[in-house]
Amino acid sequence: MTPPARMPSRAVTDISDATLQRFAGYRMKRAFNVIRDDLHLVLKPFDLRMLTYTALVLIVDNPGLRQAQLADAMDVERPNVVVIVDELEQRGLIVRDPAPNDRRAYALNPTPAGEHLCATALTAVERHEERLMAGIDAETRAAMFAGLEAIRRGSDRRVK
Amino acid sequence: MTPPARMPSRAVTDISDATLQRFAGYRMKRAFNVIRDDLHLVLKPFDLRMLTYTALVLIVDNPGLRQAQLADAMDVERPNVVVIVDELEQRGLIVRDPAPNDRRAYALNPTPAGEHLCATALTAVERHEERLMAGIDAETRAAMFAGLEAIRRGSDRRVK
DNA sequence: TATTGTTATACTCTATAACTATA
DNA sequence: TATAGTTATAGAGTATAACAATA
Numbered sequence: 001m002t003p004p005a006r007m008p009s010r011a012v013t014d015i016s017d018a019t020l021q022r023f024a025g026y027r028m029k030r031a032f033n034v035i036r037d038d039l040h041l042v043l044k045p046f047d048l049r050m051l052t053y054t055a056l057v058l059i060v061d062n063p064g065l066r067q068a069q070l071a072d073a074m075d076v077e078r079p080n081v082v083v084i085v086d087e088l089e090q091r092g093l094i095v096r097d098p099a100p101n102d103r104r105a106y107a108l109n110p111t112p113a114g115e116h117l118c119a120t121a122l123t124a125v126e127r128h129e130e131r132l133m134a135g136i137d138a139e140t141r142a143a144m145f146a147g148l149e150a151i152r153r154g155s156d157r158r159v160k
Numbered sequence: 161m162t163p164p165a166r167m168p169s170r171a172v173t174d175i176s177d178a179t180l181q182r183f184a185g186y187r188m189k190r191a192f193n194v195i196r197d198d199l200h201l202v203l204k205p206f207d208l209r210m211l212t213y214t215a216l217v218l219i220v221d222n223p224g225l226r227q228a229q230l231a232d233a234m235d236v237e238r239p240n241v242v243v244i245v246d247e248l249e250q251r252g253l254i255v256r257d258p259a260p261n262d263r264r265a266y267a268l269n270p271t272p273a274g275e276h277l278c279a280t281a282l283t284a285v286e287r288h289e290e291r292l293m294a295g296i297d298a299e300t301r302a303a304m305f306a307g308l309e310a311i312r313r314g315s316d317r318r319v320k
Numbered sequence: 321t322a323t324t325g326t327t328a329t330a331c332t333c334t335a336t337a338a339c340t341a342t343a
Numbered sequence: 344t345a346t347a348g349t350t351a352t353a354g355a356g357t358a359t360a361a362c363a364a365t366a
Contacts, residue, residue, distance in 0.1 A: 015222050015233045019282070020214060023289050024304070025195040029210075031308040032192055033235050035185040050189075051333080054180060062175050068347060073175045075193050077335060082349060104342045104347045122179070129183050136310050143303030144184070148191040150296050211356080228324060237358060242326060264324040264365045 024151070035132060042128040046121045047091075051076070053121060055084050056110070059094050060118045064107040066099060093117060184311070195292060202288040206281045207251075211236070213281060215244050216270070219254050220278045224267040226259060253277060 020026040036050065043053055058073055059065055071081040085108065088094045093114030099105035110118065133141060180186040196210065203213055218233050219225055231241040245268065248254045253274030259265035270278065293301060
């Protein structure tokens with residue numbers, strides 16, 4: 001069963017990433033790559049990317065949201081939110097209403113078209129999720145989610 | 161204990177991401193952002209980024225590696241590996257030796273300086289890892305790693 | 321024909337500084 | 344003074360096509 005030993009020059013056909021496997025960052029990057037690539041294909045029919053999809057969902061779930069709040073919720077810098085909101089607005093999926101009591105800000109609201117696209121995309125993403133998580137039992141999923149949440153919350157445990 | 165109810169206009173100060181929280185992609189992106197930002201600061205003193213650090217570790221652990229194998233191990237396209245290897249070579253951390261039996265390819269090998277920097281950076285990354293995972297018990301860590309590995313392996317369960 | 325490494329290129333994501341108009 | 348949104352810009356990460364040398 002075991003392959004013949006090749007003593008002189010070690011085979012580089014079987015690459016070891018044992019060192020990197022010890023770190024959450026490496027494992028998460030690899031897993032996230034799979035999710036990102038699949039989500040990319042899933043959202044393509046709706047002409048949405050992960051960022052525009054995330055923004056749309058947040059605006060649908062939180063009508064009246066301001067851009068600064070959206071940036072904070074998405075963990076993205078404010079200038080980068082502008083182009084995302086621009087894109088959604090130009091496609092008629094959301095509107096920039098004037099914010100009450102603050103003439104500097106906008107109240108982001110979904111249009112009926114935006115709500116419809118959001119709902120349709122959401123069901124596609126749910127199928128994508130179930131497909132990728134198919135082999136993982138409920139307890140492992142819960143533990144994984146808890147671990148990810150603990151890392152996210154522990155951002156005050158960062159360096160500096 | 162409960163704050164006074166504000167019926168007319170719902171407070172948008174408390175943003176709900178409940179919909180997105182149901183998806184592994186969102187939770188992983190948020191957690192990965194924390195890890196990426198911290199790792200960025202941790203590697204900065206060594207003048208390494210996540211990609212160059214990962215490549216260096218893989219080359220140290222797999223001397224004689226070819227670039228195509230490195231690209232595969234890093235889940236990065238071959239053209240993007242060229243600049244990473246360029247950077248490590250120009251800094252004297254690795255060398256591009258001729259590959260035996262194939263004059264097209266290179267055998268990537270670490271220099272003593274590369275091995276030393278790799279070891280030093282590794283201990284810093286170990287501290288970073290333990291800091292970010294501090295609040296997570298062993299069983300949760302194991303389950304999280306198992307879940308991430310299952311997603312990575314299940315890349316054949318992708319769309320198309 | 322297929323593969324290795326390469327060049328060129330483009331698109332996305334991310335990050336910072338500086339501006340305007342309001343607060 | 345500080346904040347909301349904006350502009351401009353630059354750096355990273357990622358992806359594809361096409362090429363020369365070699366298998």
